[in-house]
Amino acid sequence: MEILFYFLLFLSFFLFSRFFLSKKTKNLPPSPPTIPIIGHLHLLKKPLYRSLASITDKYGPVLYLWFGSRPVLVVSTPSAVEDCFTKNNDIVFANRPHFFLMGKLLGNNYTTIDSAPYGPNWRNLRRISAIEVLSATRVHSYGGIRLDEVKSMVKRLSNIGSDEYRTVEMKSMFFELTFNIMMRIIAGKRYYGEHVEDLEEAKRFQEVVKETFVLSGASNIGDFLPFLNLVGVKGFKKRIMSVVTRKDKAMQELIEERRSLRKSEFNVEEKEKTLIDVLLSLQETEPDYYTDEMIRGFTWVMVAAGTDTSAGTMEWAMSLLVNNPQVIKKAQAEIDAHVEKGRLLNESDINNLPYLHCIINETLRMYPAGPLLVPHESSEDCVVGGFNIPRTTMLLINMWQIQNDPKLWDEPTKFKPERFEGLEGTRDGFKFMPFGSGRRGCPGEGLAMRVVPLALGALIQCFDWERVGDELVDMSEGLGLTLPKAEPLEVKCKTRSSASNMVSQF
Numbered sequence: 001m002e003i004l005f006y007f008l009l010f011l012s013f014f015l016f017s018r019f020f021l022s023k024k025t026k027n028l029p030p031s032p033p034t035i036p037i038i039g040h041l042h043l044l045k046k047p048l049y050r051s052l053a054s055i056t057d058k059y060g061p062v063l064y065l066w067f068g069s070r071p072v073l074v075v076s077t078p079s080a081v082e083d084c085f086t087k088n089n090d091i092v093f094a095n096r097p098h099f100f101l102m103g104k105l106l107g108n109n110y111t112t113i114d115s116a117p118y119g120p121n122w123r124n125l126r127r128i129s130a131i132e133v134l135s136a137t138r139v140h141s142y143g144g145i146r147l148d149e150v151k152s153m154v155k156r157l158s159n160i161g162s163d164e165y166r167t168v169e170m171k172s173m174f175f176e177l178t179f180n181i182m183m184r185i186i187a188g189k190r191y192y193g194e195h196v197e198d199l200e201e202a203k204r205f206q207e208v209v210k211e212t213f214v215l216s217g218a219s220n221i222g223d224f225l226p227f228l229n230l231v232g233v234k235g236f237k238k239r240i241m242s243v244v245t246r247k248d249k250a251m252q253e254l255i256e257e258r259r260s261l262r263k264s265e266f267n268v269e270e271k272e273k274t275l276i277d278v279l280l281s282l283q284e285t286e287p288d289y290y291t292d293e294m295i296r297g298f299t300w301v302m303v304a305a306g307t308d309t310s311a312g313t314m315e316w317a318m319s320l321l322v323n324n325p326q327v328i329k330k331a332q333a334e335i336d337a338h339v340e341k342g343r344l345l346n347e348s349d350i351n352n353l354p355y356l357h358c359i360i361n362e363t364l365r366m367y368p369a370g371p372l373l374v375p376h377e378s379s380e381d382c383v384v385g386g387f388n389i390p391r392t393t394m395l396l397i398n399m400w401q402i403q404n405d406p407k408l409w410d411e412p413t414k415f416k417p418e419r420f421e422g423l424e425g426t427r428d429g430f431k432f433m434p435f436g437s438g439r440r441g442c443p444g445e446g447l448a449m450r451v452v453p454l455a456l457g458a459l460i461q462c463f464d465w466e467r468v469g470d471e472l473v474d475m476s477e478g479l480g481l482t483l484p485k486a487e488p489l490e491v492k493c494k495t496r497s498s499a500s501n502m503v504s505q506f
């Protein structure tokens, strides 16, 4: 009976809001026929960006859909993206939706930097991220950590494949690299490879991180059909809560460790200060804002946003490279011409390696880690592509579709790094925007664009690469938030003779 009551209540709300909205808002974007209650949910399949692309092909690049009771604007053309991210609309769309169970539970009730609505709290979080973690100066100061971790990856690989080709699995290699880098920045600890202090703690942390990533990629139907929250999704909520509790416990342990280090006689040197240290010192002056909960949330988002995205990009890049060996040869020639024999390339070499940048851009074009960016939401009525968009409409930018659109790119399914020659660092009129744009654009771009070129460059410089068999590497996309590869990449690698001396000294 209770379920029936809520269902009828929801049905009346749904019919009323749809009727009210269509009366009130004239000139909405095109929309396929809807089914009562579910709206267009029946048209959506995974992966969502591909499904939305097929609807767009039929109804046009500015679409108005209903995900159950939630109105959604889907944009897949550079000029409409420009409408969303310039002039007044950049502020209008600087909001994030406020109905995702994941944002509520994992985002500390929408207070973390990625989930918070546009307002003073979000502005402050962006300010802290810009000043204390991701500013050019801070990013530069983590150079030693990046180099260290890249060397450690090269060393592990060279131990596996020194004289002859050996098969290696690269997905976990890349994940461990980015995870170690982020954890050293945040807490001064590494959880993979050598010098891991507490293996048990590392294992617990790894498990909770992996589980959280899997859950973050799962969709919750109750977000779009709220009456289902009262019946079917309790199990889902319980699963999230169990992970959230363990994640909070793990993060709190890190905070306590750094806190006791600060209190001890041992003085943490300025250059060894971790992000947790910085936040703890802010806590001393503003304890009401910089609570432990805030610190857990802030540092967690950095781990979550900064690992899978960069690791996945490197895995796609390496997959594309072994499918296109001529590109590896060209990149090796570029590096060999600029970096003297016997020296590992470093970050100051990166600016002199434009072809390496082209490889990374081409990878981000074909396989952007945020294929639909992160959902935005309109805080006021506005106009996009000449259509009226009501407030509280969720905005999805189909960046994957724009970056793979044959009308915008010559042979978009082909891996052609050369297409970016002379274009490095531009978004080319909103048609290439793997890090988003505007107020909510990715604050970690600067860090990612140091980690990825350094790691890929080192792998290209130090090793020769081959596919495991004659067949091309399977490039199928898997399911998950950050456009993962369906199958973890396995490749064969062998230390290049020109690098073997250098690598043996790491």
Ligand code: HEM
Binding pocket: 113, 114, 115, 126, 301, 302, 303, 305, 306, 307, 309, 310, 313, 368, 369, 370, 373, 374, 375, 434, 435, 436, 437, 439, 440, 441, 442, 443, 444, 445, 447, 448
């Ligand atoms: C290849 C690597 C990366 C890619 C492709 C990427 C891409 C993106 C995209 C598309 C967005 C959403 C932009 C929007 O909503 O319009 C985003 C947001 C974000 N990214 Fe990244 N990102 C990467 C690495 C990083 C790193 C290394 C960090 C930090 C350590 C980071 C931190 C964040 C945060 C905190 C947000 C949320 C910003 C907000 O809502 O205000 N990202 N990223």
